[in-house]
Amino acid sequence: MPHGITHEPPAHATTAVPTVPKRRRMRTALAALATGGGALAASMLTATPAWAHHGWEEFDTTRAYYISGTISKIDLGNPHSHVTITLDNSPIPQGFSERELPEGLGELGTRDTLNATRPYDQGQEQLELVLSGPDYLARWGMDRDLQEGEWLEMVGFVNESVPTEFRPELFWLEDGKAIRQRLGSLPNQPVPPGQNTDSDSASAPGGTDDSAGGLPPSAIWTGAAVVMVAIVAGGAVYLRRRAR
Amino acid sequence: MLTGLLTWLAATDLSVAMRGTRLLYPVLECVHLIGIAVLVGPALAFDMRLLGVGHRLLSVDVAAKYLLSLSRIGFILAVTTGFALLVANPWAAASSAAPFKFGLLAIAGVNIAIFHAGIYRRVGSWSHSPRTPVSAKVAGAISTVSWAGVIVSGRMLAYA
Numbered sequence: 343m344p345h346g347i348t349h350e351p352p353a354h355a356t357t358a359v360p361t362v363p364k365r366r367r368m369r370t371a372l373a374a375l376a377t378g379g380g381a382l383a384a385s386m387l388t389a390t391p392a393w394a395h396h397g398w399e400e401f402d403t404t405r406a407y408y409i410s411g412t413i414s415k416i417d418l419g420n421p422h423s424h425v426t427i428t429l430d431n432s433p434i435p436q437g438f439s440e441r442e443l444p445e446g447l448g449e450l451g452t453r454d455t456l457n458a459t460r461p462y463d464q465g466q467e468q469l470e471l472v473l474s475g476p477d478y479l480a481r482w483g484m485d486r487d488l489q490e491g492e493w494l495e496m497v498g499f500v501n502e503s504v505p506t507e508f509r510p511e512l513f514w515l516e517d518g519k520a521i522r523q524r525l526g527s528l529p530n531q532p533v534p535p536g537q538n539t540d541s542d543s544a545s546a547p548g549g550t551d552d553s554a555g556g557l558p559p560s561a562i563w564t565g566a567a568v569v570m571v572a573i574v575a576g577g578a579v580y581l582r583r584r585a586r
Numbered sequence: 587m588l589t590g591l592l593t594w595l596a597a598t599d600l601s602v603a604m605r606g607t608r609l610l611y612p613v614l615e616c617v618h619l620i621g622i623a624v625l626v627g628p629a630l631a632f633d634m635r636l637l638g639v640g641h642r643l644l645s646v647d648v649a650a651k652y653l654l655s656l657s658r659i660g661f662i663l664a665v666t667t668g669f670a671l672l673v674a675n676p677w678a679a680a681s682s683a684a685p686f687k688f689g690l691l692a693i694a695g696v697n698i699a700i701f702h703a704g705i706y707r708r709v710g711s712w713s714h715s716p717r718t719p720v721s722a723k724v725a726g727a728i729s730t731v732s733w734a735g736v737i738v739s740g741r742m743l744a745y746a
Contacts, residue, residue, distance in 0.1 A: 526677035557603035577659035584655040
């Protein structure tokens with residue numbers, strides 16, 4: 343575009359002849375865009391999970407574990423805080439599943455999680471906890487900072503590919519105060535320990551099937567891609583029309 | 587009532603499947619950001635023209651025709667991905683920042699409607715003038731502030 347915004351002659355007078363090279367240029371641009379987008383998507387799909395720590399998809403939420411122990415390291419931050427805990431292998435306390443829940447968690451089904459909680463048996467002595475950022479910790483009732491040496495108990499889930507990483511749904515301070523850690527829904531419902539423990543085919547009553555709603559990720563991705571491409575292509579056509 | 591609606595939405599098959607699709611959410615967020623850039627960037631450039639910047643370079647009607655077309659494409663992209671993000675994670679709408687975001691969006695929308703139904707109808711008479719009418723300047727200022735506010739409150743959905 344050497345000379346800024348220019349007016350072409352009225353559209354009906356000239357359509358075919360002068361637009362041919364432009365159309366080719368646009369096609370090249372669109373192809374470049376598509377290639378770049380494809381490369382980006384590919385690099386995202388193969389990237390390590392380390393930076394993609396949002397949501398619960400990376401955690402095996404079919405198995406809810408009870409853990410307790412002492413904090414040995416604290417790293418508060420956004421979007422998540424990281425806290426290391428040394429486990430003391432306590433059994434699940436009496437009356438655990440009847441404990442009072444913080445506001446809002448009842449509607450999300452945390453009672454089901456407590457009913458499905460099993461003792462931790464995955465062999466780690468320390469776990470790295472993924473907690474919410476400082477703002478959410480405060481919002482969910484943490485009116486002071488966590489301290490090294492402090493004792494916590496919690497129910498949560500193990501990262502599917504990182505066995506040392508644990509993300510609690512909620513945790514309790516030593517004085518019994520419960521701090522919520524889950525904002526939304528889990529991708530899969532926790533399954534009670536007796537029932538169907540061969541984790542990957544978890545489809546217990548009340549639980550969500552792995553291929554929930556019969557919509558596999560490929561269908562979701564295809565749908566998303568079709569909509570995005572339609573908008574970009576439609577936009578390109580619209581822009582050309584408007585610029586005449 | 588909002589909580590009930592969000593709980594229902596979160597339990598739908600589509601919502602569950604979208605949450606279960608790895609990396610879908612961050613990819614949608616990326617496209618949402620691109621949409622916002624294509625929407626707000628040209629809108630801001632047009633607002634600046636309404637406020638008088640660049641009146642020797644280009645007329646208001648040319649700026650509108652070119653920039654606002656781009657903005658509309660960005661808007662469609664942002665709204666579409668915004669709905670998809672909302673379906674995948676309805677709890678974002680429970681944030682205390684949500685009323686601000688949607689309120690500011692409404693203000694931006696009403697501002698656009700008033701501008702196009704009002705002073706812009708007579709754009710021919712002031713398009714090339716070095717001084718834009720006061721109501722057009724007000725529209726440009728409201729647009730700039732409200733879109734910036736939509737971005738800020740939108741980002742705060744994750745923190746407040």
